[in-house]
Amino acid sequence: MNLNLSQxxxxxxxxxxxxxxxxxxPDGDTLGSGYALCGALHMLGKRAKVLCxxxxxxxxxxxxxxxVPALTDVDESSGKIITVDVADLELLGDLKEQYTDxxxxxDHHVSNKFFAKATLLDTAAxxxxxxxxxxxxxxxxxxxxQVGAEIxxxxxxxxxxxxxxxxxxxTTAKSHAIAAELMDFENMVKRVAQINYIMFEMKTLGRIELxxxxxSGIEYHFDNKCAVIVLTRDMLADIxxxxxxxxxxxxxxxxxxxxxxxxxxxxxxxxxxxxxxxxRTNMNIDAQEICxxxxxxxxxxxxxxxxxxxxEEVKTRVLAEVEKQL
Amino acid sequence: MNLNLSQxxxxxxxxxxxxxxxxxxPDGDTLGSGYALCGALHMLGKRAKVLCxxxxxxxxxxxxxxxVPALTDVDESSGKIITVDVADLELLGDLKEQYTDxxxxxDHHVSNKFFAKATLLDTAAxxxxxxxxxxxxxxxxxxxxQVGAEIxxxxxxxxxxxxxxxxxxxTTAKSHAIAAELMDFENMVKRVAQINYIMFEMKTLGRIELxxxxxSGIEYHFDNKCAVIVLTRDMLADIxxxxxxxxxxxxxxxxxxxxxxxxxxxxxxxxxxxxxxxxRTNMNIDAQEICxxxxxxxxxxxxxxxxxxxxEEVKTRVLAEVEKQL
Numbered sequence: 271m272n273l274n275l276s277q278x279x280x281x282x283x284x285x286x287x288x289x290x291x292x293x294x295x296p297d298g299d300t301l302g303s304g305y306a307l308c309g310a311l312h313m314l315g316k317r318a319k320v321l322c323x324x325x326x327x328x329x330x331x332x333x334x335x336x337x338v339p340a341l342t343d344v345d346e347s348s349g350k351i352i353t354v355d356v357a358d359l360e361l362l363g364d365l366k367e368q369y370t371d372x373x374x375x376x377d378h379h380v381s382n383k384f385f386a387k388a389t390l391l392d393t394a395a396x397x398x399x400x401x402x403x404x405x406x407x408x409x410x411x412x413x414x415x416q417v418g419a420e421i422x423x424x425x426x427x428x429x430x431x432x433x434x435x436x437x438x439x440x441t442t443a444k445s446h447a448i449a450a451e452l453m454d455f456e457n458m459v460k461r462v463a464q465i466n467y468i469m470f471e472m473k474t475l476g477r478i479e480l481x482x483x484x485x486s487g488i489e490y491h492f493d494n495k496c497a498v499i500v501l502t503r504d505m506l507a508d509i510x511x512x513x514x515x516x517x518x519x520x521x522x523x524x525x526x527x528x529x530x531x532x533x534x535x536x537x538x539x540x541x542x543x544x545x546x547x548x549x550r551t552n553m554n555i556d557a558q559e560i561c562x563x564x565x566x567x568x569x570x571x572x573x574x575x576x577x578x579x580x581x582e583e584v585k586t587r588v589l590a591e592v593e594k595q596l
Numbered sequence: 597m598n599l600n601l602s603q604x605x606x607x608x609x610x611x612x613x614x615x616x617x618x619x620x621x622p623d624g625d626t627l628g629s630g631y632a633l634c635g636a637l638h639m640l641g642k643r644a645k646v647l648c649x650x651x652x653x654x655x656x657x658x659x660x661x662x663x664v665p666a667l668t669d670v671d672e673s674s675g676k677i678i679t680v681d682v683a684d685l686e687l688l689g690d691l692k693e694q695y696t697d698x699x700x701x702x703d704h705h706v707s708n709k710f711f712a713k714a715t716l717l718d719t720a721a722x723x724x725x726x727x728x729x730x731x732x733x734x735x736x737x738x739x740x741x742q743v744g745a746e747i748x749x750x751x752x753x754x755x756x757x758x759x760x761x762x763x764x765x766x767t768t769a770k771s772h773a774i775a776a777e778l779m780d781f782e783n784m785v786k787r788v789a790q791i792n793y794i795m796f797e798m799k800t801l802g803r804i805e806l807x808x809x810x811x812s813g814i815e816y817h818f819d820n821k822c823a824v825i826v827l828t829r830d831m832l833a834d835i836x837x838x839x840x841x842x843x844x845x846x847x848x849x850x851x852x853x854x855x856x857x858x859x860x861x862x863x864x865x866x867x868x869x870x871x872x873x874x875x876r877t878n879m880n881i882d883a884q885e886i887c888x889x890x891x892x893x894x895x896x897x898x899x900x901x902x903x904x905x906x907x908e909e910v911k912t913r914v915l916a917e918v919e920k921q922l
Contacts, residue, residue, distance in 0.1 A: 436762045436775070437796045439789035443779035446772045449762070453769035463765035467878060470763045474851045478811050485804050525800045552793060 271388045273374070278390040279408040281374060282311065287349030288318040291372075293356045294363025296322045297515075298431025298469065300355035301330050303376070303398040306424035307354060309336030310406045310417070317344045323363030327512040329468050333427060336420040352376060355398035355428075357567060358383045376401060381558060381567035396440040399428020403448050414451065422452040423461050427469075430462075434519070435470045439552075439571055476513040480506075484520050496529045496592050497521035500581055503535045518548035518572075528552050529560075529592050533584060536576075545584045548574045549592075560591045597714045599700070604716040605734040607700060608637065613675030614644040617698075619682045620689025622648045623841075624757025624795065626681035627656050629702070629724040632750035633680060635662030636732045636743070643670045649689030653838040655794050659753060662746040678702060681724035681754075683893060684709045702727060707884060707893035722766040725754020729774050740777065748778040749787050753795075756788075760845070761796045765878075765897055802839040806832075810846050822855040822918050823847035826907055829861045844874035844898075854878050855886075855918050859910060862902075871910045874900045875918075886917045 273281065282288070290308055292300040304320040311318040319342040326333075350373040357379035359366050375386035378395040392401040403425045407414055429448055433441045436449070453462055473481075483505050489498045499521045506514065514534075522530025532548040547564070549557040550572050557573035564587065566575025577584045599607065608614070616634055618626040630646040637644040645668040652659075676699040683705035685692050701712035704721040718727040729751045733740055755774055759767045762775070779788055799807075809831050815824045825847045832840065840860075848856025858874040873890070875883040876898050883899035890913065892901025903910045 434797075436756075436772075437792045439786075439793070441788065441792070442785055443776045446762075446776035446779060450769045450772035450776055453772060459768055460765075462767065466763045466767070467765070471760075471845070471849050472851050473849045478850070482808060482811070485808065519797070523797050523799045524804070525798050 273388050273390045275390070275404055275408045278374065278376070278388075278405055281350075281388065282314070282316070282405075282409060285350045286316055287345045288316060289344055289346055289349055289351050289369075290318060290320045291351065291353045291356065291362055291365055291369055292320060292322040293353075293361040294323040294365070296324060296326045296330075298330065299397045299399055299428040301326055301333055302424045302426070302428030302431070303354040303402045305333040305336045306399060306406065306421050306428070307352075307376070307402050308342075309338075309421040309424065310409055312338040312341040313417070313421075314409065315341075317341050317349075319344045321365060323365045327515070329512060330427070332465075333424050336424045350374065353386065354402065355379075357381045359385045376405070379567070380569065381562070381573075394442070394444075396438075396442055396445045397429045397432035399425045399432070400445060400448055402428065403452075415455075419455060419457050419461060422455055422458055423465065426452050426458075426462055427465060430465065431469060434516075435466060440569065474510070474513050476508075476510050480509050480513055480517065481520065484517065488521065488524070490527075491589055492593060492596055494526050495596055496531065496589070497524050497527040498531045498533065498585060498589075500533045500585075501535065502581070506535070518574075519550055522550040522552060528555050528596070529557075531585075531588055531592070533581060533588070535581075543580060544576065544578050545581070546574065546576055547584070547588055548572075549588075555595050560588070560595055563591050564588065599714050599716045601716070601730055601734045604700065604702070604714075604731055607676075607714065608640075608642070608731075608735060611676045612642055613671045614642060615670055615672055615675055615677050615695075616644060616646045617677065617679045617682065617688055617691055617695055618646060618648040619679075619687040620649040620691070622650060622652045622656075624656065625723045625725055625754040627652055627659055628750045628752070628754030628757070629680040629728045631659040631662045632725060632732065632747050632754070633678075633702070633728050634668075635664075635747040635750065636735055638664040638667040639743070639747075640735065641667075643667050643675075645670045647691060649691045653841070655838060656753070658791075659750050662750045676700065679712065680728065681705075683707045685711045702731070705893070706895065707888070707899075720768070720770075722764075722768055722771045723755045723758035725751045725758070726771065726774055728754065729778075741781075745781060745783050745787060748781055748784055749791065752778050752784075752788055753791060756791065757795060760842075761792060766895065800836070800839050802834075802836050806835050806839055806843060807846065810843065814847065814850070816853075817915055818919060818922055820852050821922055822857065822915070823850050823853040824857045824859065824911060824915075826859045826911075827861065828907070832861070844900075845876055848876040848878060854881050854922070855883075857911075857914055857918070859907060859914070861907075869904055869906060871903050871905075871907070872900065873903055873910070873914055874898075875914075881921050886914070886921055889917050890914065 290304045308318045372386035375389045378398045395401045518532040530550045536544045551557045561573035561575040564575040616630045634644045698712035701715045704724045721727045844858045856876045862870045877883045887899035887901040890901040
């Protein structure tokens with residue numbers, strides 16, 4: 271069942287205990303959406319907590335400020351299970367064993383699989399956090415002045431990270447209007463500057479090293495319209511996981527490249543020959559079409575899939591799909 | 597004399613011929629401000645043109661779309677001279693010989709020298725283009741729906757380039773509110789995506805090479821709180837000038853660095869031992885104080901100056917001022 275904003279708000283009002291599930295390998299949007307919604311539910315006196323299969327990067331530690339710790343003690347037996355920014359149950363990672371019965375899915379992916387009893391979906395939203403902000407405003411009856419800096423910061427984190435700080439082509443007038451609303455509050459200009467510095471400006475020495483490795487081995491195909499970067503486990507051995515965030519945008523950033531492919535070898539030793547493929551596209555090429563054929567999904571400009579095989583086998587399979595789209 | 601918005605709008609209404617001067621080494625803000633204002637004056641049936649001492653990068657070619665070519669034929673003898681985004685007459689470059697008598701200065705720099713007969717200054721504006729948008733709205737009597745995509749695109753270019761696409765600490769709620777207003781118009785989402793790709797995502801092979809050179813020679817001082825990158829003429833010999841834009845942010849992007857210094861050797865052979873110094877700072881350090889002591893100026897987080905001497909001499913002088921601020 272598809273819900274609209276007012277129906278979703280009613281669902282939250284009529285219940286008291288909520289477990290909010292983020293997707294595995296959490297990014298700023300799933301975490302920002304989860305913590306913002308959790309904080310707003312606490313404001314309404316509800317009990318709510320945020321769970322994720324994988325540990326979040328320490329860069330996101332500040333998001334927990336949105337929480338009232340006493341209200342994170344949730345009675346799961348009578349509670350409702352919500353997913354945020356999760357298109358498919360599979361993306362819950364290890365949490366999918368325990369949580370198979372989802373009451374409400376809050377999401378913005380066109381590839382959403384409608385796995386929950388009810389779904390609040392806005393595929394026009396650049397970030398799930400945009401939809402969460404709409405939902406928070408609905409829950410507050412439009413009285414957003416009472417929503418504090420911590421929740422605003424969590425929403426901003428989701429919007430800014432999913433739009434590449436308002437740089438990616440998914441950015442809309444609404445993304446900016448929400449940022450303006452969020453920042454029009456005491457201390458938010460300074461908070462936003464700190465987030466932007468951590469997320470988009472600061473580079474660790476490890477990150478600089480990773481980018482130098484990535485660019486030194488870049489390959490071009492189809493008249494330079496497609497660039498491929500391969501990162502093997504060896505190349506990643508001395509690189510911190512946090513330093514690999516958004517590395518998938520590097521191949522597509524090269525002038526003239528329309529499709530950027532990152533092949534990243536998965537990091538546990540049982541995963542030899544298993545690859546995570548990230549496809550990023552510029553104008554007119556559908557990344558999701560490339561990846562859905564290969565068993566993955568995502569957005570028009572950013573999609574992914576997982577494949578098994580030697581690097582050459584995997585590359586050949588992906589390039590065959592790219593060629594069809596060019 | 598300081599003008600407010602309504603007085604500045606009155607000045608434009610009462611005159612018919614305008615020459616708009618941008619600063620030398622033009623960036624997106626001076627050009628975006630100039631072309632947006634020029635386009636708006638054409639809408640009012642005025643004659644206006646944009647001049648700059650230096651050729652703009654071809655990346656900015658699209659800005660000229662804002663113009664009605666027939667109305668760029670300006671009678672300078674009876675016309676008014678306006679500067680946009682120019683803090684000091686010196687920054688006009690070669691144009692300063694011909695234009696010494698400025699009627700109106702439209703600017704947002706705290707270091708503004710009040711060199712014009714009248715000044716419209718908003719130091720709270722992240723970009724001069726924010727002030728220009730306020731001025732255009734004033735000129736249109738609030739009827740902004742009639743302002744077309746070309747002028748909106750020029751204003752967006754100024755705001756986005758001066759805020760590093762809403763990433764830098766000068767970004768305010770108003771910067772986002774203006775972006776939302778600009779984008780709420782037919783075809784603007786797509787135009788903005790194209791600008792962001794060209795300005796903030798796309799990297800030429802030359803740019804990638806430049807960054808690899810820059811990072812490979814980076815030096816750290818004062819317990820790694822200050823990073824210095826030196827780019828000599830030799831290092832820049834095979835690099836296109838357009839590829840060096842914003843290279844000044846690289847040293848400050850390294851984790852833990854509070855002050856980033858770029859020493860760039862100036863490019864004509866008469867300029868041997870002449871250096872352009874760019875200072876970029878994170879929280880709590882005033883870049884303008886460092887540069888003003890050395891004869892330069894700018895903003896709190898981004899300032900610059902020019903010095904003569906060997907690289908070691910110049911570096912020592914700059915680091916002595918940095919040390920005072922740390």
